[in-house]
Amino acid sequence: MATWQCVKNCGACCNLDPADRPDIHEYLTPSELHEYMSMVGEGGWCINLDHSTRECKVYANRPRFCRVQPDVFEDMYGIEQEDLNDFAIDCCREQIEGVYGERSLEMLRFDKAVGI
Template sequence: MANWHCVKKCGACCHLDPTDRPDLEDYLNPEELSVYLSLVGEDGWCIHFDQDTRQCSIYADRPRFCRVQQDVFGDLYGIEPEELNDFAIDCCREQIEGVYGERSLEMIRFNQEVGI
């Protein structure tokens, strides 16, 4: 069985371009939406994503919507605990494909590390 976990030095989820996520208002409250939009740099990447290290510079203090946790995904997306693993894997694969491509090194690494 595949087990979701964050794959280091990926950062696909840090590509925040709002034009890629037209439904932001459907799951973020107005305050969270404001925070989200304030994080988007001119290039569409989060201003806290370090392109050289490919890591979040505020990981421990990142916003709630950046956390893959049951309470967050339950609240934002209505995901039940038993659905979280598969939902998170699907979300990551979709985001990695959109940012880096279906056959990218990032996708290969993600699939290998989560056991797909």
């Protein structure tokens, strides 16, 4: 069975281009939306992403909407804990494909890490 995990040095989720998330206002509070928009930098990339390492510079203090946790996903998207694993895998694959491509090294690394 595939098991979701974050793959270091990927950073696909740090591509925050609001144009890719037309329904963002449906799952972020007004203050979270303001914070999200303030994090969007050049090319749609998060201003907290270290592009050389593809790691978050504020990981320990990242916003709630950057966390893959059962309580966050249930509150934001209505995803029950037992469905989180498959949902997170699908979200990551969709984001990685959109940012790097379906046959990218990042996708291959993610698929291997989660057991696909």
